[in-house]
Amino acid sequence: MADFWHDHFSVNGDDFYAKSTMTSWDRDVIRGHMLGNFHELLRATAKHPAMLYYLDNYNNSSSEPNENYARELIELHTMGVENYYGLALPSEVPTVSVTDTGGAWPNNGLIQQYYVDNDVYEATRCLTGWRVNDFSDGGNTGEFFYDDDRHDRFSKNVLSSGFSNFQANQGQSDGDNLIELLAKHPGTAQHIAGKLVRFFLADDPPQSVIDDVAEVFYTNRNASNQLKLVYRALFNHPDFADPTYWQSKLKRPFDTVVSAMRACGTDFTVQPDDDDSNSFEYRMDDTGHFPFEWRAPDGFSMHSSYWMSSTALVQTWKTVDWLMDRSNSGIYLTPLRVDTLAYFQGRPNDLTPQGLVAFWMSKIFDVNPPGGWLGDPVFESAVTFLRQRPESPNYPSWPADKAFSIEALEENNYPYYWHERLRGTVSLILASPYFMQR
Structure with a gap:
């Protein structure tokens, strides 16, 4: 889950300003909120110095607006590009009915279903003055700092068909209300659910799974454990256990x-x-x-x-x-020989190419097939590799079911060099589709 959210709220750790704050970013933002409420997680990312610097919002002011963060906030972090309506005016965008009230929510209960470029520009204005306390006369804390002198104090409109839903002179509340508006928008539920399903289930999953997960996300948008409920809905979904999708994703x-x-x-x-x-x-x-x-x-x-x-x-x-x-x-670094010797110490007659490969495949994949591994294509390939003939033509291929001595493995004796073969065989198993897919 941490890996997913690190990619969703991507921050380049090699960036000059991010390097010294990545530990806090991982601990306090990603891991600190990834089982909680998405709105709280989103707000934490917006106010953390790693993100403020990475997407330049620390340099966003009424006199010199910088839309980098506002654009990614909408296009990547919340609603996603699938909810972009193109080159249209806000008044031309279809609306949806919502029950949320207060803050920046429209009084008539209708909000744009999609966003347009003007929403990005207006969101940029909402976030002016959000910066980092990096000045010596202000404590130089490196934490979030709201600078009212750099804030755009005029009214604004975001996702409201062009009508002002951010009143003038609201200060930091403009940014706070914007983040809540985006975090609890129905389009955000669809975007986050889609990414989660594509990350964990399949690159091209059924829309029905996305819709089911999105419904849980949206219904529980005010719950303190919203994200935990979303994960449960995904991992307990009937399609998640459907063999059709097993090993449909390649491990990164x-x-x-x-x-x-x-x-x-x-x-x-x-x-x-x-x-x-x-x-x-x-x-x-x-x-x-x-x-x-x-x-x-x-x-x-x-x-x-x-x-x-x-x-x-x-x-x-x-x-x-x-x-x-x-x-x-x-x-x-990897005790392959140690673990193998420990297992076969009391059963030396089982230390055959087939026995050794079966042991490591069961250990790696955490499964013992009811009928054994014999006949499995990866198993047979690994056994063939392990028992191949040495370089010297004076020695034959080792029989698949013939035991070799524990001492030969322990000492890596010529000509079969069993310890080297063991390490190569395990590497081969780890390079198989069984292991490379999840």
Whole structure:
């Protein structure tokens, strides 16, 4: 869930102003609100220095309006491009009836169903004066600061068919009311629900699932646990358990790498000024999915097709392979040999190519098929790889059902080098469609 919201409210962590605030952004904004209310989450993102700097709202004033944040607030964070009505006047936009009242909600209960460019311009005016306290004579706290001298004090209209729904001289309330208006708009429910369903279920999911999730989002727009209820509606939806959608999404590179580390018990923590950490970071950068470093405000792509390129796939495989192979003074980051020896110590007769592959596939995928793995295409491919003939023609391929000694695995003896074969085999399993898809 944190990964989803980091992409939805994308902030480039390599940005000069974001670097020192990313810990707070992750802890206080994303993780602090991702199980709560979307309005509260949206408001927290709008007032955090990472976002204020990243999309330039800290520099938005009545004399020099900057629409970067206001545009992304509407197009990405709330209503989405699917609710854009094009080059039209506000009075030409269809309306929908809402029951919300007060603040910027129209008195007649009708609000624009879609937004137009004028709504972006007016939203920009609402957010003037929202900046960061970065001046020495004001405490230099680095926190949100409202500067009334930079605020546009005149009346404004957003999503109200051109009629003023933001009265003059309301100060910071203009921005607060704007955020509530957008967070609780029916179009926002559809946009967020669509992204969640496409992220977790399928790139092209049934509209009925999106509608069902959107209804829960909108109905509970004032609930303190709104988002938790939305996730439950999605994950408990009948279509979520439909085998039609199983493995219809490709894992993104970072997801693949982290899940491989979890499945195989990799003991590795990224640290500053550390050779392994530097190598790991370089490799993740090559995959195109280095965390928090997507420069555009739309976040890393959620569509599988984007990550189907040869570069992303190959570099992901290379990163996983490095994690399986990397050792320091003989101590491997991933204890494949240690775990294998522990399992087969009391059952040496089972240490065959078939037995070893079955053990690791069951461990990685957390399942034991009722009929066993024999005949499964990934299983058979991994067994064939593990038992291949050594380079020397004097030695044959090892029989699939013949045990080899625990000592041969422990000592990585010539000519079969079982420990090396073990690591290569596990890397092969992790590169299979079974593991690359979720």
